[in-house]
Amino acid sequence: MRFAAIWLAVLGLFWGFSALAKPLLPWAFDWPKAMVLPAARWISAFTKWLLNEASFGLFTFQELTRGVSAVIEVPYRAATGVLSEGAFGLPPLSWLAVVVLVALLGHRAGGLRLALLSGLCFLFIAVFGQWTSAMVTLASILIAVPIGVAGGMSLGLAAYRWPGFARAITPVLDLMQTIPVFAYLVPVLILFGFGPVAAIIATVIYAMPPMTRITQLALQRVPGELRDLGNMVGCSRRQMTWRVMVPSAKAGLMVGVNQVIMLSLNMVIIASMIGAGGLGFDVLAALRRLDFGAGLEAGFAIVALAIALDRISQALAYERVVRHGYLWGALGTLGIAGLLAVLMPGVQSYPESWQLSTGTFWGQVVAWININYFDTLEAVKNALLINVLIPVKRFLIALPWAGVALFLGFVGWRLRDWRLGALVAGLTVLIAATGLWDKAMTTVYLCGISVVIAMLIGLPIGVMAAERASLWRWVRLAIDTLQTLPSFVYLMPAVMLFRVGDFTAMIAVVAYAVAPAIRYTALGLQGVDARLIEAGRAMGCTNWQILTRIKLRLALPEIMLGLNQTIMFALSMLVITALVGTRDLGQEVYIALTKADSGRGLVGGLAVAFIAIIADRLIGAAAARARARLGIAGDSHGG
Amino acid sequence: MTEDASGPAPKLLCRNVWKVFGPKGAGVLADLGMDATAAQFEARGYVAAVRAVDLAVAEGEIFVIMGLSGSGKSTLVRCLSRLIEPTSGEIWFHGQNLLTASEAEMMQLRRHKMGMVFQHFALLPHMSVLQNVAFPLEVQGVGRAAREDTARKMIALVGLAGREDALPRQLSGGQQQRVGIARSLAADPELWFLDEPFSALDPLIRREMQDEFLRLQAVLKKTIVFITHDFDEAIRLADKIAIMKDGAVVQQGTPEEIVLHPATEYVAEFTKAVARAKVVRVASVMKPLEGAAPAISIAASAKIADAAPLFLQEQALRVVGANGATVGVLQRDDVVALMLGG
């Protein structure tokens, strides 16, 4: 009772303050212009200094970045030479050769089924006329992935060996995983210039932190006995690392490799904003001229690449007994395909007459929907906009930053301790201090509504799937597949049906963020101790009572984790929706990108990261409390 | 705890060894002093996993450390090879205190003088049986042909010839531990540590492996520290047993001494269920010879269980020493009392 009273009082205070204090304390509502932190200017000045003046004695910073570019340029040129452009007067690999090679690789990794799947994925790309672009994209993936894996693994190994280093990089990794990609596109662009190499560098920066994390985890999970064994036989440090630890952690490390591949593919479209070319560029260009058919086709090609690479890299994680001869098979393929290519031009480049195009078809579908259902769609959209979206947005923007900071600080304090409260309140004040309060609130509003809707959809589906194993199998396949799609793919159908605006952004965000809501709900419910359910049954509970009184309550911490993930997914998608004209922090970052204003971009990105961190810490604390309370509830259950 | 000066100097000697887990273990140990109980450490958030342990392991002996799970056996055996750094104490091996040895010296010692078998086998999953067994030699930089040659011999020794190219996960638990044993012997160590080597195996296989182990030791004559939580296993294998509880050794001695004279209630709990006749030797029950010597003789080192059938005809047996001389007499009543008595 007292607990509820305190909360009611605080909420009342907060509401009263927000509603009445404006005339008295205007500064608590709008951060005074004169006091806005010129962080963006500082960062821009710093970047300029780096670029023009910074020097390490022997060489300048600019020479360093040029050197890095040059080092990456060489293998990238080689890869594009082999795959798409040809070199030394030789043509690039023919489509037939690549398809067969990929199928061989699939066979080596996972047998006949995987061979067929991966071969078909690549054939699909050829048939739909996306071959040249796809090979450009593949080339940059082939360069970015090894760099990301090697870099992430080195950092992970170092963090494993030196605990001090681990402590130092953990907050950086936290920040890197919450900061939107756009934010560091700008500095990368400025430091490395526009082009595929800069795109590869941005991709590596994006994909490396998870690899570092996974490497640390995988090494920690190596059984203590194996470490003891290494010491006992007298391994040197190097032998310990490379002969014992890394091979024993291989399964975990391969999960990291898979992650790097998927994240790199996720970056394909975004990276094309700083010059990646290939499929990403095609999608972006199509999106800009609102040519949905072309955009979708290029998008599907990215999905085909993603599926093939995902399945192959996952299969490689499982140790199989492998027959030999794959190398000969590959060499034979190269020889035969090369010969055929000379004899038949259709083998070298996929003939246009065999190509299919669904572009016009999709264009017609959209046109048809828009002609026949325009009024319905429009009515739904407007109803939601007027009754839900706009009022919520107004309400949030009208809130005083000081009140929000105090309120969040109070929540943090009640949920854990004063330190969490101070962190949360401090981050809120920082957001206000950058002068981006209104945009931040727009982000919060779009993210909040999308998350609510995603949870409203995800919870019931998760509950139903948890009850029925056969349904769960399909649902899991569906959400696994959804998660291999690059986030941009979600944007296209939404734009086709609803054009640009907040509503479109919301639809895309919901579609992207619903997967974790479903997954964590189902897993949480399935994880409930079967004995407790049996006990409930024995006491004569109905199915509904078992669900609401036992299962949902015990699964609450897990469902909260799902909520947390849903918010993180929503935020990362939200930034991308800036492309369809939202007016939030994402837009701020995106504008900075188009103007190559690194300070503005980073500040906007950091504001998004702060929102993510606030949500993450508060929900984490709430989940921990729920877990602790359930421990107590479990005891009183017996009485 | 008889640390007499008789007999050869022990191969491995440990004096007052402590291990206190926690960020400032040594400081807490200094604070609480050497008489502190496990509970006192626990109250300060520390775990005293090994407390004031003294051991002397003689050359060629099977020294078994027995204790329930969590009693500190694994920690102790890892202290002996300094896989875990002891908080205080001395460990003498080859006239050197290992706790003062440098990291490089320890590496050489572990490479050439020590071998270890692990409870969960600790086979490297990406290597074949042959590569696993050859691994200690590979680490030492032994050439491929030489190390594979040795490895093959070791694999044959543990009865796995023909499975050299199998991967660990294709083997049964018993076979995997045979690989672990072969690997621990590959570098021909003097000291052989086995940390619950058979605990993860089925009872039948465990028995088979124990026999195999005794057969191997009869040939190899290593100095062995063998860890187990199974008192029957300890009795079956040991020349000497140390019983651990809460990190301290509560009693050590031959199986016979422990079964006949348990030092505490705790030890007595273990000895209760043991068939004494299978542990106790004739020498422990015999009386001095008075009057005429009985006709039938038995060796002083034989177990009572071996003597029992002879009493079907006789009332008493003549006990002879290793050199054949009569050293005493074994009375039927004493044997009956031992076999029936509590």
Ligand SMILES: Nc1ncnc2c1ncn2[C@@H]1O[C@H](COP(=O)(O)OP(=O)(O)O)[C@@H](O)[C@H]1O
């Ligand atoms: N690295 C460690 N840190 C803290 N406590 C430990 C550590 N390793 C073992 N312990 C504790 O030391 C005690 C003895 O453990 P262990 O030697 O593994 O026992 P046993 O092998 O006899 O089962 C246990 O209470 C265990 O929890």
Ligand SMILES: [Mg+2]
């Ligand atoms: Mg143990």
